[in-house]
Amino acid sequence: MELLRIRRYVGHEEIINAIDISKRGEELLISASDDGTIGIWDPRTKNAVDHIETDFPITAVAVSEAGNEIYSGGIDNDIKVWDLRKKAVVYSMLGHNDTVTGLRVSPDSQSLLSYSHDSTAKTWDIRPFAPTERHIRTFDGAQMGIEKNLIRASWDKAGKKIAVGAGDGTVVIWSNDNGKLLYKLPGHKGTVNCAEFTPNDEPIILSASSDRRMLLGELR
Structure with a gap:
């Protein structure tokens, strides 16, 4: 099957590391780039509607369900929450000790997952x-590996499980309720970039790796 490009969006000066789309309300596409900006796009036009300028390269981004807030992470290790209308930081969430590589809002829109x-x-x-203290739980057990890829994290449909890729070629899955390690799924020969x-x-669960393979795994 041949895939046809519908539109090409132009505006960032460096590599785009992550994108997310609004879930309801005004249709928006949000992008994060090494140029230190967060792009705000109307999918119907090729040029950005606006940009939020920051002091560091942005490596992860997510949008709230209501579309009024943007969550960003970068090489400064912090997660910042932006008011989309004011383009200003509402609050920050501190706790990671290295670059934030993935952000994902939970299915019930009450929690944010970071890796x-x-x-x-x-x-x-x-x-x-x-x-004020918004940190809920920390999940350990997934090796980053020497490649230092921008590994993503995800929720299951019910928000009961979370998954990340790992540098040892596995997919690591925890219980969101208690932080218990549930599965460590092997199969890849390189870093698993997303699950x-x-x-x-x-x-x-579907995983994609730097070994240029995509695998389907069944949780039993």
Whole structure:
């Protein structure tokens, strides 16, 4: 099957590391780049609607379900929460000790999942009136590896499990409820850059690696 490019978006001056799209409300595409900017795009036009300028390269980005806040992570190790309308930081979430490589909002929109070069995944409370200390839980057990790729993290449909790739060629899955390590799935020969649960209720996970292979794994 031949894939046809619909549109090419132009605006960043350096590598684009991550993108996310709004879930409801105004349709927006958000991008994160090594040029230190967060791009805000109307998918119907090729040029960015706006940019948020920061002081460091941005390596991870996510958008709140309502579309009013952007979560960004970069080489300064911090997760910043931006008011999209004001283009200003509302608050920051500190705790990672190295570059943040992946951000993902939970299915119920109450939590944010992050992963970092410090080899930990963390969850954060992103409810509007959450306590000042928003860190919920830290998940250990996934090796980053020497490649230092921008590894992504994901939730299952119910928000009960989280998954990340690892530098040892495995997919690591934890229980979100208690942080227990549930699975360490082998199969790849290189760093697993992303691991995604299927959008239905089947216990299937798709992984993609620097070994140029994509694998389907079944959780038993």
